[in-house]
Amino acid sequence: MGFYDYKVTDAQGNDFSLDNYKGKVVLVVNTATGCGFTPHYKDIEDMYERFHDQGFEVLDIPCNQFAGQTPGTDEEIHEFCQLHYNTKFPQMKKSEVNGEGQLPLYTFLKSQKGFEGFGKGPKALAMSVMLKKIDKDYKNNPDIKWNFTKFVIDRDGNVVARFEPTEDMKNVAACVEKLI
Secondary structure, eight states: OOOGEEEEEBOOOOOOEEEGGTTSSEEEHHHHHHEEEEEEHHHHHHHHHHHGGEEEEEEEEEEEEEEETTOSSSHHHHHHHHHHHOOSSOOBBBOOOSSTBBBBHHHHHHHSSSSOOOOOOOOHHHHHHHHHHHHHTTGOOOOOOOOTTTEEETTTTTHHHEEEEEEEHHHHHHHHHHHH
């Protein structure tokens, strides 16, 4: 199966086929409303406004698997994002990205682009220290490590990049811009 063969559930409970994104560049991101990385919403919305008319979409999948940082309902999450970040891209139903209950889409994404590290800098070091306490072997599995892990899908449905939440959002935007 490829990217376009998957479905997710939108915030209203309807099936949403990723086939709707054929021919578009897509950023898939697991989000949270109460995380240190939550300000990434601003950069994601900026990218959406800048590139949407050129065929860019955001697949926002709220997730509460990381320290319970997305406790609200789908409606509360949507209201938070609009109020604080004026988001215009649609949000999907809050879902799991790891474990037995993970969305099949995430099984696929992680099989295409595994974890390659957090990079360098204070945030990367802090994430590594925290994750070693949770999973001593975290470096050797493809699981999503935290909120705001991003996957970039090209116009042909190929997973071309994975960005951990510690990655500078300018690098994510540059990747998307190259594909537009």
